[in-house]
Amino acid sequence: MKAEEIKTVAVVGAGDMGHGIAEVCALGGVDVNLYDVKQEFVDKGMARIRQSLDKQASKQKLDENAAKDAAARIRGFTVLGYALKNADFMIEAAPEKLGLKQEIFREADGAAPPNTILASNTSNMSITRIAEATGRPEKILGIHFFNPVMLMTLVEVIRGEKTSEETMNTCYEFIGRLKNFRGNMVPVRVEKDTPGFIYNRLGAPIGLYMSELHEKGLADPEALDAKVRSVGAPMGPYEIMDFTGLDVNLHGNEYFARTLSPEFEPRSWLKIMVSEGRLGKKTEKGIYEWPGGARPNIDMNKADPDFDVMDIMCLQVNEGTKLLEEGVTGSPAEIDKAVINGGGAAIGPFALTKGMGWDKVAAQCEAISKRLGIEWFMPTRTLKEGKIDI
Numbered sequence: 001m002k003a004e005e006i007k008t009v010a011v012v013g014a015g016d017m018g019h020g021i022a023e024v025c026a027l028g029g030v031d032v033n034l035y036d037v038k039q040e041f042v043d044k045g046m047a048r049i050r051q052s053l054d055k056q057a058s059k060q061k062l063d064e065n066a067a068k069d070a071a072a073r074i075r076g077f078t079v080l081g082y083a084l085k086n087a088d089f090m091i092e093a094a095p096e097k098l099g100l101k102q103e104i105f106r107e108a109d110g111a112a113p114p115n116t117i118l119a120s121n122t123s124n125m126s127i128t129r130i131a132e133a134t135g136r137p138e139k140i141l142g143i144h145f146f147n148p149v150m151l152m153t154l155v156e157v158i159r160g161e162k163t164s165e166e167t168m169n170t171c172y173e174f175i176g177r178l179k180n181f182r183g184n185m186v187p188v189r190v191e192k193d194t195p196g197f198i199y200n201r202l203g204a205p206i207g208l209y210m211s212e213l214h215e216k217g218l219a220d221p222e223a224l225d226a227k228v229r230s231v232g233a234p235m236g237p238y239e240i241m242d243f244t245g246l247d248v249n250l251h252g253n254e255y256f257a258r259t260l261s262p263e264f265e266p267r268s269w270l271k272i273m274v275s276e277g278r279l280g281k282k283t284e285k286g287i288y289e290w291p292g293g294a295r296p297n298i299d300m301n302k303a304d305p306d307f308d309v310m311d312i313m314c315l316q317v318n319e320g321t322k323l324l325e326e327g328v329t330g331s332p333a334e335i336d337k338a339v340i341n342g343g344g345a346a347i348g349p350f351a352l353t354k355g356m357g358w359d360k361v362a363a364q365c366e367a368i369s370k371r372l373g374i375e376w377f378m379p380t381r382t383l384k385e386g387k388i389d390i
């Protein structure tokens with residue numbers, strides 16, 4: 001199937017992600033069948049979409065007719081078979097449970113036309129395992145949107161073991177047609193189903209580094225965030241942790257501890273905060289105070305003169321070279337594209353550190369590794385040998 005042949009998309013699950021995915025599809029001119037298990041969940045998803053479109057139209061950021069047109073493209077369903085009957089493409093955004101996803105894919109395989117591509121928005125379930133529930137594994141893949149979908153343009157297109165090249169190409173092109181409030185969605189190819197895919201995987205060592213510095217009392221979060229912001233970043237790493245939710249960070253650490261290395265085990269400060277219900281912005285208390293959800297006041301005068309912001313970039317480049325070695329992507333530029341579009345950075349870590357010389361990047365990673373006693377930060381062979389084509 002070609003991307004332009006995709007006229008109707010079934011979105012399965014109308015929650016936080018599903019309603020946003022339905023909205024970007026509709027804004028991209030595609031008809032959407034939005035399914036959930038109960039009418040009230042479908043209604044809630046539809047109401048959130050209308051509210052979001054109306055708000056943009058009232059601010060004159062979206063043409064009123066475009067908003068009306070998008071809303072009119074979405075129909076609600078509570079019977080999966082009906083939602084899939086005329087669908088060319090399915091994007092599943094149901095809860096993160098393998099058994100549940102496999103059940104949905106089994107049913108979808110029976111109900112959807114034979115050519116229909118079936119995608120999952122899973123954060124960390126195996127695409128290959130999900131595909132096993134169907135008789136069309138070559139048409140199954142991961143499509144990983146970021147939250148909130150209407151503001152985050154990055155979409156990772158993930159190959160399972162049996163996903164065909166045609167399916168990858170069709171989806172990659174199709175995603176580029178979808179639109180959120182920032183513009184067209186930006187697809188990035190992930191050639192292997194790997195923990196964290198690209199964007200979250202590049203964030204993993206930064207989370208570990210920040211967590212360890214805090215655990216050992218080697219960094220004052222405000223001073224470190226002020227330093228990172230002083231070079232132009234919109235938020236420092238500790239503020240980002242609070243913003244995302246410390247519970248989400250804890251689960252992320254646990255996940256990477258299981259899948260990458262035990263060195264990612266959550267540090268005690270994080271476990272304590274989560275157990276005390278200090279989860280960050282959503283509870284108005286975390287590393288910082290967030291009164292009424294307002295951003296913390298970071299005192300820029302406190303910027304830590306000793307913290308080298310390039311540490312963050314070097315660790316990201318090192319993690320990126322692991323992805324190159326594992327065959328997750330063949331292209332450092334694709335990794336930079338993921339970082340730019342997922343986190344709003346102006347420039348990706350490979351482009352930024354290239355001028356330093358790869359040997360210096362490797363030496364900086366080794367110094368961090370030795371200082372903290374974390375093996376994961378040791379430079380890869382690819383980095384040490386400078387075999388990076390960008």
Ligand SMILES: NC(=O)c1ccc[n+]([C@@H]2O[C@H](COP(=O)([O-])OP(=O)(O)OC[C@H]3O[C@@H](n4cnc5c(N)ncnc54)[C@H](O)[C@@H]3O)[C@@H](O)[C@H]2O)c1
Nearest residue numbers: 012013014015016017018041093094095096121122123147
């Ligand atoms: N929230 C995020 O930040 C985020 C980011 C990327 C990916 N994801 C992934 O997206 C998926 C959905 O996450 P979410 O945050 O939107 O969850 P959510 O809980 O907000 O929404 C899930 C929806 O699925 C519905 N549902 C339950 N059982 C179902 C079934 N059998 N069939 C269809 N729908 C069913 C629920 O009623 C609910 O509306 C998960 O796999 C999650 O890991 C989430």
